[in-house]
Structures are given as C-alpha cells and as structure tokens.
Amino acid sequence: MQALKLTLKDEAATIELGEDLALALKAGDCLALSGDLGAGKSTLARAFLRAMADDEALEVPSPTFTLVQSYALRIPVSHFDLYRLADVSELDELGFDEALSEGICLVEWPENALSALPKSRLTATFSHFGDGRTVALSGEPAALSRIERSLGIRAFLRQRGYGHAKRRHLSGDASARAYERILVPGEPALILMDSARHKPGPILQDGKYYQQLAHLAEDVIPFVAIARDIREKGFCAPHVYESDLDAGILLIEDLGSDGILSEGQPVAERYLESVRALAHLHAQPVTRDISLSPSVTHHIPDFDRTAMKIETSLLIDWYLPWKRGDKASDAERAGYVAVWDQLIDLLTTSEKKLLLRDFHSPNIIWRGDRSGFDRIGIIDFQDAMIGPTAYDVASISQDARVTIEPDLREEMLSLYCAERHALGDFDETAFRRDWHLMSAQRNCKLAGIWVRLMQRDQKPFYMKHMPRTFSYLEVALKHEALAPLRDWCIKAGILYSSARHE
Template sequence: MTALVLERLLADETQTARLGEDLALALRAGDVLALKGDLGAGKSTLARALIRTLADDAGLDVPSPTFTLVQSYDTRIPVHHFDLYRLSSAAELDELGFDEALTQGAALVEWPERAEGYLPKASLLIELVQHGEGRLARLSGQGTAFDRAARSLAMRGFLESAGWGEAQRRLFIGDASARSYEIVSLAGQEPRVLMNSPRLVLGPPVRDGKPYAVIAHTAQSVSAFVAIDHALKAGGVTVPEIHAEDQDQGFLLIEHLGSEGFLGGDGEPLAERYAAAAELLAMMHGKTWPHRLEAGPGRFHTVPPFDRAAMMIEADLLVDWYVPAISGNPPSDDLRAGYTREWNALFDRLRASEYTLMLRDFHSPNIIWRGDRSGHDRLGIVDFQDALIGPSAYDLASLAMDARVTISPGIERKTLNAYVAARHAAGAFDEASFLESYAIMAAQRNSKILGIFVRLEKRDGKPYYLKHLPRIRDYLRRALSHPALGSLREFYDAHGLLEERAL
C-alpha cells in the first residue's frame, strides 16, 4: 500500500505547536508518531505541544528524553515519549518496553530512523524540514492513524475558514458513534463547540439486503443535525446556534450551551430537572412538526419513520448480543421466533398511539441545565440528529429511565406525572393509551440497550458500558410490569432474560 502524504507550512513556533495540538486530538492508543528532522527542526516543540494537549495542561513540564530515552505521561491517552538519538541498536527498543507501551497508550518517537524498520508499518511519520524562515511539515503514512490525523488537520482548516484558525482545541466528549466534540477557545470570544460528524459508514447488509443503519434509520450525514436544529429552534426549543458549517465534510462550529447536567453534587439525579425536561417534551408533543426539513440552500432532510422494521431490529440487539453473552450459546431458533412474535404483537398495539417528532436519545447526557434562564429555556438540547417520527412516549421513556443514571421509581413517577399534567393542561390527552405506549417503548428501548452495551464491550472493546447492565435490567422489569406487557414478561422470565448475570 502506497503511503499517503500531507504537507503543512509552519511559519513559526506557534504554528508548530498548533500542529502538535491537532495531532493530539487525533491520537488513539496503539498509535506510533515518528518525528523526523535535524537538530533544531522543531521536533521538541511539536512533541511538547502534543503532550500538553493530551494532559490539558499548558504548563506541564515536558523534558527531553535524550538521556532517559523514554519519558511516560499519564494523560487522557497515556503517551510514551521516546528519543532514539543515543540508541546503539534497534533491538534496544525491547529493553525500553516499546511494545508494552503500545498496549498501554501511544508512542511519540524522535529520531525514528535509528529504529531500523522496527516501528510498525502503520506508524505516522512527521518530517520537519527547513523552509525559508519556517518549516515544512510532511505527514506520511497509511491506515487509520493517518486518516485521523488528516481529518484533524481538515478540522483546523475548517476553523480557519470560520475565522477561528488560532483557536485552542480540547476534546470535549465522544459518544458511542464516530462523532466527537471539541471545545474551541479564542481570545475575546465565548468558547464554542467543534462538532466532527463524518458521514456514516453503513456496514454490511444484515437483513433483507440492507445494513443495520439503513433499517434503523440512523442519520447518515450532519445535514440531519442542521435541519432538525433549525426546526427545533423555530419551535421554541433551545438548541445550539450554528455559527459555521461544512456539511460535505461533516464539520459544524456551534454554540456551547454549557456543561451543567442533571446530577447534584452527590451524584444523585435532581428530580426537578427531570420534571422540567418532561414538561419541555409535553410542549413539543403538543406541536405539529413537518417531516421534510430544510438543511440549507438546496439541502433537505426527510425525518424517517420509527417503523416496525426499525423497532424490531433494535429490539433484536438483545437476542443478537445479550443472549449469547449471558448464556454462552447463540440464541435458538425457537427463542428468536418467540421473541419476534411477542414484539410484533406489541408493535400492533402502537398503531393507535400518538406519533410526533421523536428525538430518540432524550436523556441527561444530551440535555444541558441552564439555571440562570427561565421556562423551557433552562434546558438546552444538544443531540438530535437521529430523530424520527415515532410514538411520543419513547422520549419520555428515554428520559425517565435514564440509561446512565439510576432513576428511582419515585423520580420516574414524578417525571411521568409532570409530563401527564402538562399534557392535560394543554388540552385533550388520552392518558391510558399514552401510558401503555410508554411501557412498550420503555421495554423496547431497554431491551435494545442491553444488546448495545454488550456489543460495545464485545465488538468495540469498551467494557465500561457493562457496569450499566443491572440498571437497565431493573428498568426493563419496571416496564414489563404494565398489564399490556404480561405475555412478554412471561417470555423474558421463561428464558432468564431478567436474571442478574455477571458478564
């Protein structure tokens, strides 16, 4: 495979440090960044900026490892800084613990030419050479490390086009998808959020010749976020202002609504904030939302339906991932057939439910509390690109059975009551039908999440999601207590799907 090459002119030390910052935002465990250049070329400046970015500490002491040969830092991604100038043989890398370092984090290697081909082929080479009064940085490599670095540099280019080229970048948050978010800061300006939303990779066909994301109607581009952002803002919902956008590349520079969430100082959920969010949902569900939304000149997004196929393929995640994990065996044909039969009977009951714009992930990580505001403006909504047209009860179930926060039955009840009271106050409201739909959607969502959290551990190497499983099972038991779900509850009990299991 031919190495790909990128070049950047660095006029001074500030721009060299900025390149280090950009590379730090792209770094992942297992990466090797090889820094090549003569003495005084700027390798130490770049390395220092990269490590300080990972540590989020501009004053961190980063000494040269010329004499120690390796210096390690316990940063967001552990990074091991190697200087091979005094290396007498490439074999000495074994004594320095190079391979072990890559299992723990990333490696930053100065004087890589002394390693005599010992470095992995997927290493990212950064060569710094004299260019007039400045430097030319030449990045070359192949594989995901190069691709991530190239995208990070493209993000810097996007910031430059928006007048924020000199902004400091720091990782804000990532999620279970390929999206990531950074806080960008520029002197004299309020911090903003840089949203990195690459076009969705659809994956292989899984059913009826279609990939999972197509069946589940997952948003495929950032245009969905833009369109729904505009619609929600017009409907009186507080969402981020979009200051700059490149929908083709998947970059947005958006308003930073804040960082305060729904937990108190003791880490416990604050009931009044969940109730306020429920009242916001009630307001939204009293409106009529268009299905075809404008995402900019000549760009439109049609909000997909949360149809039976989407509901079923999500629910099937429990059978596909959770069942094998707890049983040690693949699900039997009888279990699959019975599971599908039970869920189809419940989906039939949803036909008479109220349908509306369903944000899909309306839970505390995606809602910002703004206590200095009043009314619905106290709540800022930040994640909605996967919205569908579906049962209104789904978003309330997502909120009141928060997947990452333990919501007691009492707070769940208060949240539900706040919503129901607001709907009754606004006009005619079929409470009984809504509560049945709420139970069905809560059971469907939590069944899906059991599967997703196991998949994140088994497929994606993210074991920390497993700690949430006991909570999700408890939510599922609550949902299945509704009389309309009696048959499904018996099925889950018969197959041990609600038993406490250690994975």
C-alpha cells in the same frame, strides 16, 4: 505507505500541527519524530502534550537524559528521546511495549531503534525549508486518514476565520461522532461537531443496512434541521453558526457544561424541569419536512415497525449469544419476532409526535442562569423521528447512564401527565401503557448495544450499564400488556420470574 507533505512556515505553525495531531492520534499509535537538531521535533511534541493536557503551561522537560517521560492524560502519552540509547534492548527496559499498549508513544531519534519500533508506526520527518520547515507524515492508511480528517477540520476553521483558534478535545460518544471546544481569545467558546458521513454496513433486510432500517442519521443534515425546528418551537437547541454539510463538520453554539447530574447522581429539579419541557414540546404540532435550502430538505422519518424491530433484534443478535454462549434457535427467534409484532400492533392509535430518541442525562445541558425552557439545553437529536411520545419519557425517567429511583421516576411521570392534561386532550391510560412498551423496546435495544460496543467496537466500559438496563426492563415488563415478552425472556433464560404484573 502513504505520505502527507506539509509546509510549516514558522514555530506557530508547528505548534498548530501538534494540536491537530493531538486530536487525531489514539491509544496504540506510535509517532516517530525524525529530523536534524532544531528541525521542530521537540516543539511539536511539547505542543502535542500541552494540547492533550489542555494546559498551555504544562512543564514538558526533555527526556534526553531520562530517555522517557510519561504523562497521565486523557490518553496516556509517553515521550521517548532515543538520542542517547546505547542498545536497542534498552527499549524493553524502558517499558515501551507496555506504554504503547496503554496509550500513545512519541519517539524522537527513532533511527536509533528502528528494528524495535512497530511497523505500523507513523513517522513525521522534518526538514529545514527557508525560515520554516517541511514535514512529511507517513504511515498506515487508517492512521493517516485520521490525521487528514483533523487537518481538514483545521482547514474548515481557517476558511471560516477561525484558523488560529485553539482546538481542544471535548468528548466522543458511542457513535463515530466527536466533539471539540474551539477557543478564540476574547470570544465565547464554540463547539465543533465532527460527524463524517456514515459508511454503509452489511445489508440486513430489504436491501438496506442497519442505519437505514433504524432511521439513524447518516450525515449532519438532520441535526441542522431538527435544531432549527426545536428553536423555532421555543426550546433550546444549539445555533449552527458554520457548516460543511458534505464533510460533516458543524460549528455550533456552546450551551454550557452543566448537566442534570451532580457528582454522578440525578438532580431531581433538573430532571423534572426536563420532563416539563418535554411535555410542552410533545404538545406542539409536528413539522414533518424542514427545508434548509432550495435543494436540501430533511424529512423526519417515522419510528415504524421496521425501525422498532431492527432495534429490538439487537437483544437476540448480540446480548443473547453473549449471555448464554450460544445463538437463539429458529423457534426462539420466531417467537421473539412474533411477540414484538403483537406489541407494536398496540401502538397503532398511540399519540405520535417529535421523538428525540436519546433524551437523557448525557444529552441535556442545565442552564440554571436562564429562565423557562431556555434552562434545558438539548444537544443530541439528529436521530429524531415521529413516534410514540412515551419513548422520550421512558428515555429520561429510565436514564441509561444513571439509576433513577422509583420515587423520582413516578414524580416525573406524574408531572408529565399533569402538564399534558393542562395543555389539552391527553389519554393518560394509553400513555402509561405505551411508557412500559417503549421502555421495553429501548432496554432490549440497549442490552444488545452494550454487548456490540464491547465486542465489535472495543468499548467495554459501556457494559457497566447492563445491570441497570435489566432492572429497568423488569419494571417495563410488569405491565399486563407486556406479559408475552416477559414470558419469552424467562423461557429464554435472560430474566428470572421475578417480574410481576402491576
């Protein structure tokens, strides 16, 4: 068991630690708070709960007499006080196991039930030290690593003059990135991006792992570079105010909280303005190499054959075995690869510009009080490449997280084409073919990603998007150029024969 030893000089430091722990713990964690009366256990628990609730006025009664107090927060938290526990068996009656399976358990006076607490628990042992206290945090290495990361972020903020800022969970996503809102009284809120350097995965091809083959960002350098490029071209991306490129921590501009959805439904005006901005961005010349310093330059990679195929392989590697209960045969796999080689050949002469890669509702901020392209805040682009412009248009007009009805989809496509025609030479016929091809590529990838998130990453809630993904794929397969892929999907049993030519 490893241990972290901290010195907390006063109550404010204990409260700060509670907030930092609230950003580190996850469902299934048990934090045992051990120490004498007045050592700071209840102060830390109260700060933890208020940070989880994002409510500094949250009433946190002591569970001394009730033994447990439960809170329905973004992660459910149960606060146990076992000082008056008569027998270890009472812990079952209090629903400890159920509470731990669904959320986080904070346990004061754990000494009264050590035999019933999980061996994988974290323990915070408080001791008086002058006018303050010390705390030793011990537990499993993986859990301690999360705590060390949170404490490292606090150190980053302290070094940049934000040491006493309030940190509040903002969001996570399907990747390992996480975001916090950083609050300082009297100052605009900031966003902290927590994106540690990616750890290499298993070698899949040519001595490379998936992230390398798909050209996914492995650190925060691409984000900083692309943000600068987008802003210099006259579009809205966050300013990066402070950074630790090696640690993967950025302090960036908060562009706002309004999206392009309202009550979970697309707002047509916002989608259309997003497409208009995209058309003008695609008309800009490409900046291939972006220098951040004399020693740091980001080279934007191509969305090449290797990247396209490693992404489409997710359908056959993850979705197909889940759908059918058995793996693809060698003949099926060879046929699928051949189909995609044939389709990718069609893109040889396609227009290729900056491809943002995930230009859809989770990654677009609506800034209705601004004008022009400043109304469209773009916040996710670290995986940007140089590739077919039709990809980004497919991404937003077939939004993976919300259903885009056919009329709105066509309105977006028509607006994009009209804007591009007005800005110069534009081959609409080739673009519309490429839209179908890129839609198919993206949705084959997404079908595999949803299953991978469920099976490998224990994130089953993304599976709710699967029906929409396949409805979009059927639209893509209606173009005559996609007939070989449509036929393969029908033969493999993952699509019915309902998709027809346009």
